[in-house]
Amino acid sequence: MNFVIMAGGTGGHIFPGISLAKVLQKRGHTIYWLGAKGGMEERIVRQYGIRLKLLTVKPMRGKGIMRKLTTPFSLFKTMWQARRFMVKEHIDVAVSMGGYVAAPGGLATRFCGTRLVVHEQNSVFGMTNRLLAKHADKVLTGFDLNGLYQSQWVGNPVRASISRTAKKVDSKQPFNVLIMGGSLGAQSLNRLLPKWLTKYLHEDVIRIWHQCGKGNAVRTKEAYGDAKDNVRVDDFIHNMSKAYSWADVCIARAGALTLAEITAMHIPALLVPFPQAVDDHQTRNAMYLVNHEAALIWSEKDDEQQLLARIEQLFDAQNQAAMRDALKAIYKPHVANTMADICEEVGA
Numbered sequence: 530m531n532f533v534i535m536a537g538g539t540g541g542h543i544f545p546g547i548s549l550a551k552v553l554q555k556r557g558h559t560i561y562w563l564g565a566k567g568g569m570e571e572r573i574v575r576q577y578g579i580r581l582k583l584l585t586v587k588p589m590r591g592k593g594i595m596r597k598l599t600t601p602f603s604l605f606k607t608m609w610q611a612r613r614f615m616v617k618e619h620i621d622v623a624v625s626m627g628g629y630v631a632a633p634g635g636l637a638t639r640f641c642g643t644r645l646v647v648h649e650q651n652s653v654f655g656m657t658n659r660l661l662a663k664h665a666d667k668v669l670t671g672f673d674l675n676g677l678y679q680s681q682w683v684g685n686p687v688r689a690s691i692s693r694t695a696k697k698v699d700s701k702q703p704f705n706v707l708i709m710g711g712s713l714g715a716q717s718l719n720r721l722l723p724k725w726l727t728k729y730l731h732e733d734v735i736r737i738w739h740q741c742g743k744g745n746a747v748r749t750k751e752a753y754g755d756a757k758d759n760v761r762v763d764d765f766i767h768n769m770s771k772a773y774s775w776a777d778v779c780i781a782r783a784g785a786l787t788l789a790e791i792t793a794m795h796i797p798a799l800l801v802p803f804p805q806a807v808d809d810h811q812t813r814n815a816m817y818l819v820n821h822e823a824a825l826i827w828s829e830k831d832d833e834q835q836l837l838a839r840i841e842q843l844f845d846a847q848n849q850a851a852m853r854d855a856l857k858a859i860y861k862p863h864v865a866n867t868m869a870d871i872c873e874e875v876g877a
Contacts, residue, residue: 530876531619533561533582535634536626537570541786545650545671546626548686548865549872550579556869561618563611565630582614586630607633615641622646622876625665627655635661644875647678648868650685650785652813654678666875669868671785672817683868684861685789692862694770696795700777700849703759707776707796708739709766711803715782717829718801719745722780723752725837730756734844738775740766778843783815783826792823792860797852799825799843823855 532553536546550560559580564570566583574581586607611634615623622644625631635657638645649658650671662668662678670677671685706726710718719741729735730753737760741749750762766772773794781787783800791798800818802811818824827839842848861867 530621530873531559531561532872532876533563533615533618533620533623533634534579534626535563535623535631536628537564537568537630538628539569539784540573541650541784542626542628543570543573544688544786545648545686545789546624547574547577547579548688549624549626549648549868550577551689552865552869553872554578556873561614561620563614563623563630563634565628568628568630570630584610584630584633586633604633604636608636611637612641615643622872624648624872625658625661626650627658629657632657632660635665639664646872646875648683649674649680650789651810652785652817653808653810655807655810667871669871671789672814681871683871684864685785686865686868687786687789687793688769689865690770691773691790692793694774694794697774697777698853700846702735702846703733704735704777704844704849705775706735706737707772707779707781708737709779709781709787710740710742711782711784711787715742715801715803716745718780718782719749719752721833721836723749723754725833725840727753727756729840729844730759733759735759737761738766738772739763778849780840780843783811785814788814788818789864792818792856793862795853795856795860797824797843797849797856799827799839801827801829804829818856818859821855821859823852823859825852 534546534550536542561580562574563582565586584607620643623638624646625635645665646667647658647662647665648669652672668678668680669683670680673682739762743764746762753760778797780799783802800815802815815826819826825839827836
């Protein structure tokens with residue numbers, strides 16, 4: 530069959546789509562990718578041998594009266610472009626992984642007989658997937674959302690290189706602490722964590738690998754002061770399999786992709802949701818793990834003494850063992866294969 534993956538904007542949409550595309554490719558299907566010109570997907574997807582169709586499309590969310598007035602016309606134009614593409618390439622199934630570029634493609638399926646599958650990675654439906662879920666043939670979710678939009682909970686796919694990585698079964702001091710602020714880093718984590726973790730470095734309780742975001746390495750390294758010999762700081766970690774296999778615990782943002790990966794690797798975590806995330810979805814993501822006693826959470830609006838208390842909890846070996854067991858219990862393996870099975874059934 531012919532499939533098109535529709536996703537863009539962030540790695541949290543793109544990389545799960547790539548995981549699905551690779552499984553479908555191995556099964557002999559033809560895979561296309563619908564993306565936005567100038568989007569992150571234009572650079573990333575080409576590396577995987579996937580045929581790329583780019584639309585000139587802008588986010589539906591936007592400020593200003595002109596954006597609000599022109600959005601319907603722009604959406605209609607790109608929807609018709611997507612329809613022509615799907616008819617020309619005889620697309621059997623379109624899969625929306627989210628991001629504004631999926632909106633015109635998803636709407637186009639209503640006018641060309643193409644089946645539509647929606648996969649929502651976060652615990653709150655994004656605007657595009659919320660729109661498309663209402664007429665999708667199948668709705669899948671990364672979190673258990675109690676059948677919202679008649680959805681099926683399948684989990685979030687992770688990269689095969691990560692799912693195949695050996696997992697730690699226990700940990701001993703000094704603990705290896707992986708700090709991840711997302712692909713662009715997190716200024717608040719870069720500022721706060723050295724302040725509160727230096728004591729543990731001096732006491733030889735921990736070692737640190739800190740992803741700080743582009744251009745922040747020198748400043749972040751210096752923030753650890755004379756304890757920086759036990760700290761590795763990188764703008765961006767390219768080999769996440771190596772980082773995850775090294776880590777005993779992590780302190781991270783709560784994007785859906787990050788949570789899927791630390792769940793797959795059974796890594797106890799202190800989650801610090803990005804406070805400006807749309808619809809505060811990172812807090813909702815984090816609370817899913819917290820409610821299953823699989824992670825800890827600290828909000829940036831809370832007192833810093835609470836952050837120190839959470840760090841102390843994270844560094845307790847018994848707490849780590851309990852969280853690791855909880856992560857094993859909620860982990861859904863082989864998600865990309867499950868999604869591929871469902872996509873084939875929809876297209877049959």
